Amino acid sequence: MYRDHTKEVQIGNVTIGGGNPIRIQSMTNTKTEDVEATVAQILALEKAGCEIIRCAVPNMDAAKAIGEIKKQIHIPLVADIHFDYKLAIAAIENGADKIRINPGNIGDEQRVRAVVEKAKEYGVPIRVGVNSGSLEKHLVEKYHGVTAEGLVESALDKIQLIEEMGYNNLVVSIKSSDVMMCVKAHELIAKKCPYPLHVGITEAGTLLAGNIKSSVGLGLILGQGIGDTIRVSLTGSPLEEIKTAKIILKTLGLRTGGIEVVSCPTCGRTQIDLIGLANQVEEMVADIPLDIKVAVMGCVVNGPGEAKEADIGIAGGKGEGLLIKKGEIVKKVKEEELLETLRQELLHWNE
Template sequence: MSAHNPSLRPWRDIDRRKCRQIMVGKVPVGGDAPVSVQTMTNTLTSDAKATIDQIRRCEEAGVDIIRVSCPDVESTAAMKQIVRASRVPIVADIHFHYKRALEAADAGAACLRINPGNIGSSERVREVVNAAKANGCAIRIGVNAGSLEKDLLEKYGEPCPEALVESALDHIKLLQDHDFHEFKVAVKASDVFLAVAAYQQLADAVDCPLHLGITEAGGLIGGTVKSAIGIGNLLWAGIGDTIRVSLSAEPEEEVRVGFEILKSLGIRTRGVRIVSCPSCARQGFDVIRTVQKLEERLQHINTPLSLSVLGCVVNGPGEARETDIGLTGGGKGKHMVYLSGITDHTVEDEDMVDHIVRLVEAKAAEIEAEASDAGTAEPVAAE
């Protein structure tokens, strides 16, 4: 692994909430499992090809679990093909039609996203639970401030943490009454304060895994900020076992933002962590455009390592000491390259991006080889 490993510094430690573990397909959620990253397709599920193509892009971005909406018979009919093609577990998103849950479970969904209280009678809940048990499905209870039950809104007057938690506990009881315990729970809201407070209360009330999210967070920039504040706040406190960043953006962007949140907290270390400056008049090269190019061209790297890109020598050498590979702007079109924190050689403008990409790829291969020789190589999802 990288010599510059933030997890070796005790002041970075996060004491994760203890909870029981469930399985979503082959992905463990809760317990001591890594925090997993999820997203959701936005294609018509009935269009299996388009949905599979989108899932493939999310897989390339590193997604661990992916949710697919099942609003109609045509969607659940396409699920078998989608499940067979997917390399990651599929969660079937069900709202009110319990038969869609039965069909999705039979089609191979690894998890059903459903609120038991919304699907009708106890007999219908029993049917869904029996289908989940028979097919090895987990269930995600998804409470949302925007769709709270009418009686809870009347009781509390407005969406509040207590209302979200009471809704979650009511849904949990319906599953437990049928001896079903393979579930995780979310209490999402678009209001960061409301969501965080609800998750904090729920974390103290239950022992199941929690799925984190700030729902309807917004576009790529605004939604990223809101999600980083809300999800990051909870993860820092040790709360959360799986996350979804809800953006008005392509699903693969949600995955990338999710991993950036986890990387910032040292919880997951997938891929290249880039440290870069905002640039100023001292910069020896175009930092902004260089970082944009490097981010794009290094998306294929899964191996955890760090890269610093600084425009001048003010902070460049200091940041380079803490990263696997460093680039600092110099004069006359020549820039200094650092390897493992040590000054190594210079590179010229025209070859700079290609050169750094080659160095990162070589370093990633070296780290993987060392891990393999030591017998410590693990799949990315187990970081």
């Protein structure tokens, strides 16, 4: 279902679906039962811009830790459950704002019902997750392999199962590491499912491959108006997932805020360490709450012209650099002062 038509679902203090803003989600990689480490990571993720956090609940200690973690964080917590339905029940009782289950690996219908009844009692939404890696055998056979159609049928079957138990406080995710299969599955399910969709390319890979695959996949899906929450899955720090998610949403025009850094590719005219400078600028502006474009240019020949569309920019020359505003050169400074000059301009931007 396209974003503005999906059902609204309340996750803690955050509302998703029904045309609400697309929310950025991530997952902790600490041991959930280690409350101190988990809280520290969640607080860092909150600062970076994470709006919903998911924690693995592989054992009862982890389920019990949720209550303690929740006291110290400010964003909704989703408990990620596989196999053991008792963990889902315990997670809900300990304050999880949402639970993620794959009804296919929770066990028989009676166990799924026990989880649904507990979720109903506490008013906790259930995210029904289907993954290409665990598609039911009969669907693999029916569609002659793992396909988008099979993923969608599996998800719809599970939705129907929970609906028949009298519960429709649901969020749906269908994930695959095959980008184009994932895109097709979302296009199919958007026409058939009234619930908010959590979108991500699962097992996308390392920082390089994962960022590219996630950007292509999420771009194609979100660009069609499909998706209510997103997660960029990376084999790396969860903080990197948030950075990428913010850039994807900003690039697609689905979110404003935050400084956008544009920088030119290096060429033979470059006489400064442009790569180092651009990275330093990107790091420096991460916490500055302005909605502007900053250009970092490698030479004084094309710099001012190329930086015209940016609100402010710097261009490097030999041992010196230019400060540029709206394409106009406003100041010439020593190369080593370029970064600090830009920083001071940004810190006093609205004065």
